[in-house]
Amino acid sequence: MVKCGLEIHQQLATKKLFCECNSELSEEILYKFERVLRPTQSELGEIDRAALEESLKKRRFIYEVTPNSCLVEADEEPPHELNREALEIALKIALMLHAKIVDEIHVMRKIVIDGSNTSGFQRTALIAVDGYIDTFFGRVRIPTICLEEEAARKIEEKDGGVVYRLDRLGIPLVEISTSPDMKNGEQVKEVAERI
Amino acid sequence: MDTLRSKHIYKVKILSPNMEVEPGDLVEVKTKKGTFRGILMPKHEFSDENIIVLKLDNGYNIGLIPEEIKCIKKGIRRKKKSLYKFEKKDLPQISIISTGGTIASYIDYKTGAVHPALTAEDLIFSAPEIEEEANIKAFVLFNILSEDMNPLYWIQLARKIKDELKESHGVVIPHGTDTMSYTSAALSFMFSKLSGPVILVGAQRSSDRPSSDAYMNLISAVRVAKSDLGEVAVVMHATTSDDHCFIHRGTRVRKMHTSRRDAFKSVNSQPLGEVRGNKVIFYEGYRKVEEDVELYDKLDEKVSLIYYYPGMSGELMTRMLEGMDGAIIMGTGLGHISNEMIPLLKDFIRDGGVVGMSSQCIHGRVNLNVYSTGRKLKKIGVIPLEDMLPEVAYVKLMWLLGNFERDEVIKLLPQNLRGEISARRMIIW
Structure with missing residues (x-):
């Protein structure tokens, strides 16, 4: 028997999630800077020095600054308030998918140290739980709906570092995850299209 | 910084029948929307007072209005060393x-x-x-x-x-x-x-x-x-x-x-x-x-640091000088304040106060010789402080007044003692 689940990411065409930059891609490079990301204790628990040194070797990143990136994307200014418009869209989606909206939304950090986030974490918020969508082949459960920030765009990998562009970093993203309730390709197609 | 300030204390009375729960503990929370299991997180400062914050298994934090909380497992506390x-x-x-x-x-x-x-x-x-x-x-x-x-x-x-x-x-x-x-x-x-x-x-x-x-x-x-x-x-x-x-x-x-x-x-x-x-x-x-x-560990705390601005009243200036042994003024441009202030400073200096002039431009050297207001200030005994930073001048005056006699203070304030003043400023800045 086939069992299938989906994780759908939808970018929102609002301003970025935590600053006033436009959500668009850009080919214009204004400036470059270089950073190192270090695993934190939350990731490692008790720090093993050898593991630490090994991980540091691979963690030099070069960031390309575009006209639609500001100090927030550069991790040089605290995030602004969560974009209202993006939040409203996410809430609407949650209601349309019959999900239960949490009593209080908390933005939290998901540690990501491959350099795709200048901060070393992705800001993400669980908006709603326990939704569903009814299809021709039966009900598909949607355990979580999240609102999160898009990662920076990987441009190239070279000796001694990975190059990322900041244009995409911070674009709002609604993440809809379904349970593995789909039984055939037709149903997957239907769910994907409806969402 | 924000997180440092949060008190991590819940005001909401946590209903926990089996034992007391603290942030870090694995708990089960019953709410109107269902039961959730996760680690109890410290309270967020901006959180509503009826809300508790839980870290779920999938790593997400959510705020919940609890009806009942059950402790499943106590969190582990670290041992501490002071030295x-x-x-x-x-x-x-x-x-x-x-x-x-x-x-x-x-x-x-x-x-x-x-x-x-x-x-x-x-x-x-x-x-x-x-x-x-x-x-x-x-x-x-x-x-x-x-x-x-x-x-x-x-x-x-x-x-x-x-x-x-x-x-x-x-x-x-x-x-x-x-x-x-x-x-x-x-x-x-x-x-x-x-x-x-x-x-x-x-x-x-x-x-x-x-x-x-x-x-x-x-x-x-x-x-x-x-x-x-x-x-x-x-x-x-x-x-x-x-x-x-x-x-x-x-x-x-x-x-x-x-x-x-x-x-x-x-x-x-x-x-x-x-x-x-x-x-x-x-x-x-x-x-x-x-x-x-x-x-030399004495400091005289009776020093004011005064930021001058257009519209500043003489009354406010008088109050900021009252009871003080000295004042550093952050003047405009080369080191100026309105002419209305000059007699007030004159009285303060006559009564034993020490006044130094720095600039709110931060960059560059003050000069009280260029304009008439500057010359008047100099004449009543205001000391131009070269290119010293206003905050540094404030601390320096506290230190001088704490350790030296007035005549010495007036002599040392505009002198370079710890690299705080330079004779030359460069084209590239």
């Missing part, structure tokens, strides 16, 4: 005296919350590699926010530094960044001789984030503390990149940005040097360590 000492042969001893601030914070890896470092171990936790650099003797002297620093703390800190320099090669002082340059100026004046480097260091991003500048700043500070610098300095990121730190003279440095890593700049002068990887490079002209330490 941390690690010894290795052939390495110099460096004392780390923590005063608080973002750099002296650590993350609780169970809950992800940032706490101020209360113990030496917490302090070393974020950068265990510094043990390869020196024999570290670390302890927490204060645990205060930078904005709560004051002259009494400066004096206590200076005395502690003197003690530490008896056995340590140098001293590193983790400090909140907001007022770090006031502390560095105060220490610069208080020590007329130093037998080892005194290095202040801070962080603009807390150590709970992989991108934190705390690690590079701290390790660079320790490297400078091993050098022959006989001055008080501030070591912080030179640019937004993680490639090198600047060594700023304690009397020349100023926080020039609210949030950037490279917020600290040497004003009206070049930095003393830089730290690139494990290389400490001094550019030119720094004071070397001396045989012993000489400390």
Whole structure:
């Protein structure tokens, strides 16, 4: 028997999630800077020095600054308030998918140290739980709906570092995850299209 | 910084039938929307008072209105040490005296919350590699926010530094960044001789984030503390990149940005040097360590720092001068204030007050000879303070009034004692 689940990411065409930059891609490079990301204790628990040194070797990143990136994307200014418009869209989606909206939304950090986030974490918020969508082949459960920030765009990998562009970093993203309730390709197609 | 301020205390009475629950515990929460299981997180400061925050298995935090909470498993608490000492042969001893601030914070890896470092171990936790650099003797002297620093703390800190320099090669002082340059100026004046480097260091991003500048700043500070610098300095990121730190003279440095890593700049002068990887490079002209330490630890707190602005009333100026022994004015441009203020200052100086003039331009030298207002100010005894930073002048005047007679104070205020004044300013700034 086939069992299938989906994780759908939808970018929102609002301003970025935590600053006033436009959500668009850009080919214009204004400036470059270089950073190192270090695993934190939350990731490692008790720090093993050898593991630490090994991980540091691979963690030099070069960031390309575009006209639609500001100090927030550069991790040089605290995030602004969560974009209202993006939040409203996410809430609407949650209601349309019959999900239960949490009593209080908390933005939290998901540690990501491959350099795709200048901060070393992705800001993400669980908006709603326990939704569903009814299809021709039966009900598909949607355990979580999240609102999160898009990662920076990987441009190239070279000796001694990975190059990322900041244009995409911070674009709002609604993440809809379904349970593995789909039984055939037709149903997957239907769910994907409806969402 | 925000997380440091949160109290981590729930006002909502937690209904827990089996035992008391604390942040860090694994709990089961019954709500109208169903039952949730996860780790109880510290309360968020902006959270509604009826809400508790839970970290779910999938890593997400959510706020819930609880009906009942059941403790499944107690969280593990760490053991604490108050003094941390690690010894290795052939390495110099460096004392780390923590005063608080973002750099002296650590993350609780169970809950992800940032706490101020209360113990030496917490302090070393974020950068265990510094043990390869020196024999570290670390302890927490204060645990205060930078904005709560004051002259009494400066004096206590200076005395502690003197003690530490008896056995340590140098001293590193983790400090909140907001007022770090006031502390560095105060220490610069208080020590007329130093037998080892005194290095202040801070962080603009807390150590709970992989991108934190705390690690590079701290390790660079320790490297400078091993050098022959006989001055008080501030070591912080030179640019937004993680490639090198600047060594700023304690009397020349100023926080020039609210949030950037490279917020600290040497004003009206070049930095003393830089730290690139494990290389400490001094550019030119720094004071070397001396045989012993000489400390003048008195400060007269009766000094005002007055920012002049158009529309400032004479009444307000009078009140700011009342009961004071001295005042530093941040004038406009080359060092001006409205003509209405001149008789008020004249009376204050006649009654024994000392007044110095600096500029709110921050960059450049004051000059009271160019315009008539300046000449009038000079005539009534206002002392032009060259290119000294206003905050540095404020600290210097406190120190001078605390340790010297008035005539001497007036003579020394505009003189260069600790590199706080220069004769030349460069085209490139």
